[in-house]
Amino acid sequence: MPKAHIHPYIPNSMPETKHEMMREIGIKTIDELYVDVPQKLRLNRKLNLPEAMPEQEARHHIEGLLQENKSTKDMPTFLGAGCWPHYVPAAVDNIVQRSEFSTSYTPYQPEVSQGMLQALFEYQSMVCELTGMDVANSSMYDWSSALGEAVRMAVRINNRTEVVVPRIIHPDRCATLQTYVEPLEMCIKKADYARETGSINLEDLKEQVCDKTAAVYVENPSYLGFIEAQVKEVAEIAHDKGALFIVGVDPTSLGVVEAPGAYGADIVVGEGQPLGNHLNFGGPLLGLFACRGEMELIRQMPGRVIGMTTTLKGDRTGFCMALQTREQHIRRERATSNICTNEALCALASAVYLALLGPEGLRELGETIMMRTRYAIRKLSLIAGVKAPLFKSPHFKEFTVNFDRAGRKVQSTHRTLFKQYGIHGGKNISKEFPELGQTALYCVTEVHSKESIDRLAQSLKKTVKGKR
Amino acid sequence: MLPSIEDEVAKWADDPAEELPKAIKRNQLPKLPELSEVEVVRHFTRLSQMNYGVDSGFYPLGSCTMKYNPKINDVLAGISGISELHPDQSEDTVQGTLRIMYALSHWLAEITGTYEVCLQPSAGAHGELLGALIMRACHKFNGNAEDRTELIVPDSAHGTNPASGTMAGFKIVVVPSNQNGTVDLKALKAAVSSNTAGLMLTNPNTLGIFEEDIAETAEIIHRAGGLLYYDGANLNAIMGRTRPGDMGFDIVHINIHKTFATPHGGGGPGAGPIGVTKELAKFLPVPQIALDKKRSRYYLDYDRPHSIGKIRGFYGNIAVLLRAYAYILSIGSEGLAEAAEISVLNANYLVKKLSEVRGFELPYAKGRPRKHECVFSVKQMYKETGVRAADVAKRLLDYGLHSPTTYFPLIVDEALMIEPTESMEKEELDRFVEALKKISEEAYSNPDLVKNAPHNAAVTRLDEVKASHPKTMALSWRMHRNRNVIKAATS
Numbered sequence: 040m041p042k043a044h045i046h047p048y049i050p051n052s053m054p055e056t057k058h059e060m061m062r063e064i065g066i067k068t069i070d071e072l073y074v075d076v077p078q079k080l081r082l083n084r085k086l087n088l089p090e091a092m093p094e095q096e097a098r099h100h101i102e103g104l105l106q107e108n109k110s111t112k113d114m115p116t117f118l119g120a121g122c123w124p125h126y127v128p129a130a131v132d133n134i135v136q137r138s139e140f141s142t143s144y145t146p147y148q149p150e151v152s153q154g155m156l157q158a159l160f161e162y163q164s165m166v167c168e169l170t171g172m173d174v175a176n177s178s179m180y181d182w183s184s185a186l187g188e189a190v191r192m193a194v195r196i197n198n199r200t201e202v203v204v205p206r207i208i209h210p211d212r213c214a215t216l217q218t219y220v221e222p223l224e225m226c227i228k229k230a231d232y233a234r235e236t237g238s239i240n241l242e243d244l245k246e247q248v249c250d251k252t253a254a255v256y257v258e259n260p261s262y263l264g265f266i267e268a269q270v271k272e273v274a275e276i277a278h279d280k281g282a283l284f285i286v287g288v289d290p291t292s293l294g295v296v297e298a299p300g301a302y303g304a305d306i307v308v309g310e311g312q313p314l315g316n317h318l319n320f321g322g323p324l325l326g327l328f329a330c331r332g333e334m335e336l337i338r339q340m341p342g343r344v345i346g347m348t349t350t351l352k353g354d355r356t357g358f359c360m361a362l363q364t365r366e367q368h369i370r371r372e373r374a375t376s377n378i379c380t381n382e383a384l385c386a387l388a389s390a391v392y393l394a395l396l397g398p399e400g401l402r403e404l405g406e407t408i409m410m411r412t413r414y415a416i417r418k419l420s421l422i423a424g425v426k427a428p429l430f431k432s433p434h435f436k437e438f439t440v441n442f443d444r445a446g447r448k449v450q451s452t453h454r455t456l457f458k459q460y461g462i463h464g465g466k467n468i469s470k471e472f473p474e475l476g477q478t479a480l481y482c483v484t485e486v487h488s489k490e491s492i493d494r495l496a497q498s499l500k501k502t503v504k505g506k507r
Numbered sequence: 508m509l510p511s512i513e514d515e516v517a518k519w520a521d522d523p524a525e526e527l528p529k530a531i532k533r534n535q536l537p538k539l540p541e542l543s544e545v546e547v548v549r550h551f552t553r554l555s556q557m558n559y560g561v562d563s564g565f566y567p568l569g570s571c572t573m574k575y576n577p578k579i580n581d582v583l584a585g586i587s588g589i590s591e592l593h594p595d596q597s598e599d600t601v602q603g604t605l606r607i608m609y610a611l612s613h614w615l616a617e618i619t620g621t622y623e624v625c626l627q628p629s630a631g632a633h634g635e636l637l638g639a640l641i642m643r644a645c646h647k648f649n650g651n652a653e654d655r656t657e658l659i660v661p662d663s664a665h666g667t668n669p670a671s672g673t674m675a676g677f678k679i680v681v682v683p684s685n686q687n688g689t690v691d692l693k694a695l696k697a698a699v700s701s702n703t704a705g706l707m708l709t710n711p712n713t714l715g716i717f718e719e720d721i722a723e724t725a726e727i728i729h730r731a732g733g734l735l736y737y738d739g740a741n742l743n744a745i746m747g748r749t750r751p752g753d754m755g756f757d758i759v760h761i762n763i764h765k766t767f768a769t770p771h772g773g774g775g776p777g778a779g780p781i782g783v784t785k786e787l788a789k790f791l792p793v794p795q796i797a798l799d800k801k802r803s804r805y806y807l808d809y810d811r812p813h814s815i816g817k818i819r820g821f822y823g824n825i826a827v828l829l830r831a832y833a834y835i836l837s838i839g840s841e842g843l844a845e846a847a848e849i850s851v852l853n854a855n856y857l858v859k860k861l862s863e864v865r866g867f868e869l870p871y872a873k874g875r876p877r878k879h880e881c882v883f884s885v886k887q888m889y890k891e892t893g894v895r896a897a898d899v900a901k902r903l904l905d906y907g908l909h910s911p912t913t914y915f916p917l918i919v920d921e922a923l924m925i926e927p928t929e930s931m932e933k934e935e936l937d938r939f940v941e942a943l944k945k946i947s948e949e950a951y952s953n954p955d956l957v958k959n960a961p962h963n964a965a966v967t968r969l970d971e972v973k974a975s976h977p978k979t980m981a982l983s984w985r986m987h988r989n990r991n992v993i994k995a996a997t998s
Binding site: 046048049050051052056057059060061063064065066069071072073074075076077079080081082085086087088089090091092093094097098100101102104105106107108109110111112114116118120121122124126128130132133134136137138139140141142143144145146147148149150151152153154155157158159160161163164165166167168169173174175177178180181182183184191209211212214215217218219221222223259266267268269270271293294295296297298302310317318319320321322323324332334337343344345346347348349350351352353354355357358359360361362363364366367368369370371372373374376377378379380381382383384385387391393394395396397398399400401402403404405406407409410411413414417418433453457463466485488489492 | 508509510512513515516517519520521523524526527528530531532533534536537538539540541542544547548550551552553554555556557558559560561562563566568571573574575576577579581582583584585586587588589590591592593594595596597600601602603604606607614617618629630631632633635636640643665666667669670671672673674675676679716717719721722745746747748749750753754762764768770771772773774775776777779792815816817818819820821822823824825826827829832833835836837838839840841842843844845846848849851852853855856858859860875876878900901904909910912913915929930931932933961964965966967968969970971973974975977979980981982983984985986987989
């Protein structure tokens, strides 16, 4: 008889139990349960994988591998670009680790899922407050896929074939949008930007937007960190031609920057990761998705939406999934999206985070980020040959740093910065925007102290001056 | 909570209130809760107590593989060497993570019998979308995208299959199941044509039955010039026994949160990597995690000219994938096979026990072993007592158990789709059987008791119609508030 493989995760692997159950169902070997797998398709060998490791060894092994990494905790790091370092309060981690939440699934049985349902309803409600929208869904995969879904939603509403996006957009986000709309054979047009401010060029935008335009999309703050101030004008241009206006946001800006709902947005998407979620090497993230309250929009929304209702008896408030007839498990090929598993636990983290912060806390967060960003800009601007930022606009959290006048390449500058001073510079965007020369995108949040910004400035100064 | 602004920073920086142009400055703060940390923690702790998870007890939600989520994996995912890693860090600083992900992708290729695995999709449905887009890219590459417009799915398929196919631009063609609950080959032969892009199939299927004609099915599709897509929702049943790649599937997705024991998170995050054949590997999204063997260095490979591009930001749900790596390492090759076998043993044990329950019937292929799950119909009970599958599900909650999936697959009336997984001990399975026996007795003696269940949950049955009706829906607090304002104004 083969050796029994008793494993703590598999209670019935105990030989006595296993045999008792086999006797009950009248089989002698487990193979009898696989008789219908054709002979020629059977594997008939062990999977070529490692042998089981006891917990202690597995832990030691993985801890060892992770020690080969150098994280943002080990070195001052000035990277953002769609995934931002923020402080995650202990209470957030503590709540999301509660296994009543983490080991549950889609709340198909609302009576025993009221906790997650209410928390997600609160998340949706807070996203609405932040964005000035009426309805939010309970999460998409990330900002990029949320944008793809938003444009597809616009097409379902107005049946048009083009979308206009700003030329300054994260290339991966634009590429994801391209992937999502490619089957619709849509054309993505890019509106140019004003060289002075980075802002969308309204004249060019007007030329691009026409009666084929399903949606106009802008980001605020933009990918390169400047605030887009002419949003009302953009909304007007979009709406004049009957297009929807989609706005992408970094939600940590929404305590200081106006809510998109106040300047005419129809759909708001964004990245919820900075609200209480760790970096995790870029995943999981949290796609924000919200829209105005008209039924023609709501009916076309993708993703799961939680609603507040009452018991059938009417004696108590409760929560359940709403508008499920839009979703794949009911509507199948006519569903508004195929999404099923989403990012609910990340949404829970954001709900806890926002509840801890409160309105004043969110404003304070935004102001802190702006002040530190401004401080970093001024410090770096003092370095001969460095220009920061390239655009004359207010910046939030991120800004461009150009090394052209110093005659330096971003890559070598950052290599020295890292090797000699143990600092990780911002993201090299020289290939993404060749017209901007040797430029990097730096990110400063509340986690960057004055000391670390000063250290960056001093080190960068020495690096730029130093030998190549 | 926030660190205070140092004096010098304040001196050097502008006042944010003045820096922002008026047009874009926020004047009215969002209406967020104003609470102390104590209140927030108590609130969410209280909510958690109104939520049922795998750690709470039996969670036999069919097709969802609600297995135990080992605690060590959460601990490892919380290490700052992974949780505080930025995706744009230089490759030199993230070699440990890249090495783990590289190994994981190779393990998943071995388990599924595929050539190359992409870890990026965020969920099963995301993997399906990617898979369907790869089908599209492949037909385009071969110059016949315009003809290959139809994607075939069986009537027993998960809803995500037709939804993903539509998103990828295909017309969905549904083929019926035969009396054994498997794909009707005659109907399949009639459905395929020069327009066929491919077939999406899960095996074992949603009835828990192994599609034994899979080799012939694959041949029919391939001969017609189509591609075969494997929906990995049910992979747990067959690990180490047979592999989708060997069955003839060209594209396979893996639900990491199901088969590889990562927490379902109340709905997510999960991860849905896909594995593909050698011919299709060139279409995978960028970047792939690669190894420069000469320099023993891992890197992100963007140099893939035929790639379909990007399907999300960055590289995948890394924190979820790390847990899967830890799971495979902890359970090992033989443990994975054991997990599959015991999940099947558990399901067949329930088949045996529940077949004895009055009003319960096992439709399709009687006498044939199920795999990881079984689907019972309570049609008979409904006819005789008026008690429906939904009522049985609600009454189970009163017994402290989670309900199975209900009303799925669509080819079974009054369906209860039960997936016990390998994590449930025999005693818990017996308790489940006892509860259903009692519920059956109740249905025949006091049907109202069952029809009005649950009686012991946090709330009684909810008004789901009210939640979705345009006149009564409240999808956010703001919507609720505005509606009440309107009501007050008009009354």
